[in-house]
Amino acid sequence: MSASVLSVRDLTVRVHLDGRARTLIDHVSLDLAKGEILGLVGESGSGKSLLCRSLVRLLPSSLIRIEGGAVLLEGRDLTTASEAEMLEVRGGEIGMIFQNPTSHLDPVMRIGDQISEGIRYHQGLSAKEARAAAIEILTQVGFPDPVRQYDSYPHEFSGGMRQRAMIGVALSCNPKILIADEPTTALDVTIQAQILKLLLEIREKRGLSIILITHDLGIVAQTCDRIAVMRNGKLLEQGPKRTILSRPQDAYTINLINSHPSMPDEAPMPEPLLASSAASTKPLLEIDDLHVRFKVGGSLFKSSAKTVGAVSGVSLQVMPGETIGIVGESGSGKSTLARAVLGLTPISSGHVSFEGIDLAQQRAAGLAKLRRETAMVFQDPYNALNPRLTIGQMLTEVLKVQGKVPASAIPERIDELLDLVGLEREFANRKPRSMSGGQCQRAGIARALAVDPKLIIADECVAALDVTIQAQIIALFRELTAKMNLTLMFIAHDLAIVRNLCERVVVMYRGEIVEEGLSEEVFARPKHPYTAALIAAIPDIDPDKPLLSSASLEDELQSMPALPVKRMP
Amino acid sequence: MHRYKFILTRPLQFLPVIFGISVITFILVRLIPGDPARNILGTRATPTALANIRAQYGLDQPMWLQYFYFLKNLANGEMGKSILYKIDVFPLIATRIEPTIALVLTSVILSILIAVPMSAIAARNAGRAPDHAVRVISTFGIGFPPFWLGLMLIIFFSVELGVLPVSGYGTTFTDKLSHLILPALTVALSLSTVLTRSLRSAMIESLKSDVATAARARGMPESVVFWRHVLPNSLVPTINLLAVNIGWLIGGTVVVESVFALPGMGQLLVRAIFSRDYMVVQGVAMTFACATVLVNFIADIVTVAVDPRVKL
Amino acid sequence: MSVEAFTPSPVAWRRFLGRQPTLVIGAGILLFFLLLAIAAPLVAPYDPILQNADVRLQPPSFAHLFGTDNFGRDILSRVIWGARIDLQIAVIGVIFPFLIGTTVGTIAGFFGGIVDAVFMRLVDIILAFPFLVLMLSIIAILGPGLSSFYIAMALVGWVSYARLIRAQMLVLKGSDYAVAAVSLGFSRFRIMFRHLLPNAIAGSIVFSMSDATLVLLSGAAVSYLGLGVQPPLAEWGVMVAEGQSFITTAWWITLFPGLSIVCLAFGFSMLGDALGELLGVHE
């Protein structure tokens, strides 16, 4: 191992709130060698971001202070360096890539200018030279037309391109160390693969040292040399990646590895229910050549009012008691399909019938039936709950409006629901803002169950959660479908989860179903190249199953134009 | 660029607004009790003289007919005659429009010059003494009625120090400018408060934003972070606020005009309302309305220019 | 910081207030004026409208802490009694625009389409309508006095609230919990007023605080043009306007009511800031 460029020694960070100090980073020590990629993993709130920000002394609040330890950059202690020195260090020595490129890029400044800004400042080049250098960087990070794209604004790019720009900005000052804070969490797996590949390339070309923060062990396994695991501000263990992955010491690390969804053998596949449901001849839900189009950019002139087809010609049958997974990239029309099915978005053409009632023909009756017998769990746990109502109030309201339970039995029913989703009963008095994401998600599920529905559509209801919580929720669903003969449509862009939970899977691409079949079948032998690409892009926790191995994937991705990426919470 | 296409289509939306305003003013001023004829005749009014004047200005006609004549005149590029000034309303307004525009412009510029540094100081020291100082000072700006503030400024700058003219409007550019400083300052003291509040909170937000963090992370000194990233990002919400306020200002300069004897539209309007000079009220109201609409239009253009994400 | 997580108990209250100096100052000032207004008959040393030719235009002294005006009326007493009227102006001048604007904004934002288009054109018209023409016309039609002023304020003021609420509604009605409410079969009325409005209203509440100051100042401007409250009532704006003639000779006539407006405005603005922080609103 070559000499470390950066060593952290006993770094301690505390926050002072209400006169009390809380330790956020607790005596953390670690080393980063030249040319090395260090993976920093840990659950949300464990202090990963804070640790990296402490390195360059960009703490999020004046109440948070470094109160011990040292950060040695080639022998210099950054915790005691002057603010002027730090200006040189930031960007010049240590570059940062942030998780969410959409919010970290200046929306009102041209991409190129944001890159050349650092060049001009750190290298003292003239405007013209800086522009040339910036264009060079844009080329490096994979912009196809850098000269023109220099003058574009961030919002004109897809999420993947924005992340590339973000990397470009970090590279602009020619740093020795790159800190990448969850650089791909917001992106689709296919794009994620590209970005990770880009990082590896840059490391090759420039001999950079990289600290890669993530909560996805798969990514670490695929890209890093060493792994450090954090929890509650403490560094639990660190070491070479293979050591940690194969022989984890800490109980938490073991749990983390075990709950990774790319380990399919761990949980047994649910029993195929198809046999039993085949008996009931009538499908619960029938979708026939469904089209949903949205108007975009419609202004005074009719001619400019274009429509985009979010769902184009989807046909699908869902049998009672079935658990069906819908996968596809962001923007492929999964949510739109779900909403259209439930009558929450107008249908442009086609038919949806629920238990034989055609929504288009008997709209009022169909909607009434849908409202009473179906429920949806929304993707974003916070935004789907009214922030002003307690969970109890919310459930009471649903139960009252639905009227399936007598008023006197409502409190009892609420307790039951909370038990069912594994929330303590005192949560009835809480409001969403004082609950964690996972807890909110359970409340959302409880709300769906309160309707006592035949069909639940769960729209990416685990995407925002930690792997550990993800695993809990999946288990909950499995239990519920088994117990209550519920029909479940489970939407996700994460194939691993779907593979775990669903017996049947539908793959969507650009509003169309490109593949459909038993999960086992589809994952083992994808017929459509897109499905294959999706599956290949999942970073496996096994470092010996390298990501991006197939050259065909690369071609596939290049031929697909960048899709609009929706921001995730 | 097609983002700016609204410049061509938007003006069509102005027409109903202007039309609506013309109808409302027309009816409204005629609902006010008080007789323009009796008003100009004063204590010497006699029935024949009254009838004479009413007939002369068509005031004896039914209201819908009066409105019809008004539209007809408008089509000919006239706006009817002022009862008080005995001349056509258009040239009358033309003589009075400049000081008001100049006042509004200077006030806006001045308040921006005050608001930007003030909010910058406050935002960069949020929660500390300078921030509190800015907030207290700006409350004073908005709390004191402008007619009081204006007089204090006159007493201090013009009478005690003798450096600026007391009141009035000049003839040459520099002369006009020196006459405009105090009234514009009076307006700016309150307008800048509103802007400062908005800018300050936008800046505080922006200073904490990921954009600022990212800039710091690439080693930009705080001043660059502030002026190149925080300020432009904070401007967008303030532009709209400024536009709404300029709208209010255009119709509300009367007090300042009167304190500083600026021969502008505000004074013309008040005198016209008080003497029930219907056509002048109508003309001024419509001029103000057009100006307000224009300001909002410009604000839209500026917003589009400042924020590349905005599409209208 | 979240309001909801907060369960009131005396100790918690004190801690909570300790962390909210702005709230304490703002609410404190308003409370002070409120008490002053309620207790006016008790605390005012003199009758606010009683004239006394012997003590005309006296500078502040122990007998008359704020001095006297040209009728020998005690300024302090007038300022104290004025609190009643000015608080009333600030409150009523804001409440009606608030209620109207909120309702219109909710309906326009929620239903969209033609309803929205009609209301928004109306908003455009009122925004472009010279405030003064409307104000003076209404006052002229109904006669000067507070009720005309309130009516004029209500006719003009609602647009700001309508715009704020509508913008919020447009965002919120697309939010997941609104869609969730639809999917659960809730009625439109319930969704609009029980689920969306409470979440949309915070910005308007904060704005209403600065609006209160604007209302007070509009009142003062109207007084300057001579159409303020009916004499001999003591109202700060009128007092400043009337005291204008003595600005160089008897500064105390204008200064104290002027300062009172400033203090009240300061209270409102502090409370507005505090509410903004508490409700998580950004202007």
Added chain:
Amino acid sequence: AGVLTIGRREDSTTFDPIKTAQNIDNWVFSNVYDVLIRVDKTGTKLEPGLAESWTVSDDGLTYVFKIRDAKFSDGSPLTAEDAAFSLLRIRDDAGSLWSDSYKVIDTAIATDPHTLTIKLKNPSAPFLSTLALPNASVISKAGIESMGAEAYGEKPIASGAFVVDEWRRGDRVILKKNPNFWQADRVKLDGVEWISVPDDNTRMLNVQAGQLDAAIFVPFSRVEELKKDAGLNVLIDPSTREDHLLINHAHGDLGKKEVRQALDLAIDKKAIVDAVTFGQGTVANSYIPKGALYYYSDNLKRPYDPDKAKKLLADAGVSNLTLNYLIRAGDEVDEQTAVLVQQQLAKAGITANLQKVDPSQEWDMTVAGDYDISVNYWTNDILDPDQKTTFVLGHDSNNNYLTNYKNEAVKELVAKARLELDPKKREQMYIDLQKMAKDDVNWIDLYYSPYINVARKNIDNFYQNPLGRFFLEDTVKN
């Protein structure tokens, strides 16, 4: 030499003399136009203007004026033709606000360029006075015909001491010396600027800061302070302004003479003079202003006596008298008087409810008789008392100045006085009228107040006569 700058409240509205009735216009007309007959500086005598001399026929119907050699500002000669044209125009023009006052003229003919012969329909004692009205100024017939009335109203061709050089509407009227004025030697100033400064404070500060030479309409409250300023002269010139409390006789108990007398007793005019006018006014005892023609100084002055007022009311069987007191909004003095009177009436057990309305509307309401009491004022336009007397007591078309006062004896006497050509007899008639009016309390005379102007010390002869005319032809700027 030099240009005199004068601040005033409002700007002019027109320069067409027949189309306005506002002092703000008339006072500038006197600088720009000349009239056939002028009122002298004391405001009590007529003196020759453009008419060098005149004769009146014995029946009082035919007036012959000799027009002097004068020129208009454009250099063209002023003839009897122009004078005749001007008088017929004020009588006949559709836009004239004054036609009624000149209906008495039957014919006006220029017998020759220097002779104007006027025939009246009936004798009229005040006729000569009406010729001194600025609105009856002599205009250039050729000028107005070639320019058109509207353009003429912007920049007239006239024969006064000054000509309109520039008019910046809403801001100022700029006058320059008229070299063609027949008394051009008398004029010392190079020019005059009438500048509109609506705010009283600002106007005063302008003079104090030396940015204006003079300002008119000095508020009463500022007089003492300005007097202390060493750089200023406060000019207090007698005027014909009289402030009075209108009483609507048609409303209930106000029709009773005793009740009106009680009101008169209940109002302390001295207190008003002290508090509202800061001692600048004097208590009024007649509807004819002090110092004006036929003013009767010994007229009854009812003392302030609230107890007696109460008794009088009780005797008349009136209790709980509640009155609606109309106030003109925006008029500081009016409001202050109201506040004071309200408190005084309360002492006599009378409740006055103040109702403030905008001036135009107040005027409308008074005309409609929609009030009980209201303060108003009158300033004479002409020297002769007939005009005001007719309006106030003569049962003219305006219900005796909106009071609905009715007294046939008074009415007859007013008509008779108008025709009486013998000054002595006429004076006695007006004395009787003043006594009768006082006894009836047609309204309540409150106070007379002077014109109060301020000028810098270097300004001499800045003077306003009781009818409001400024003699700027005599003013000197050192």
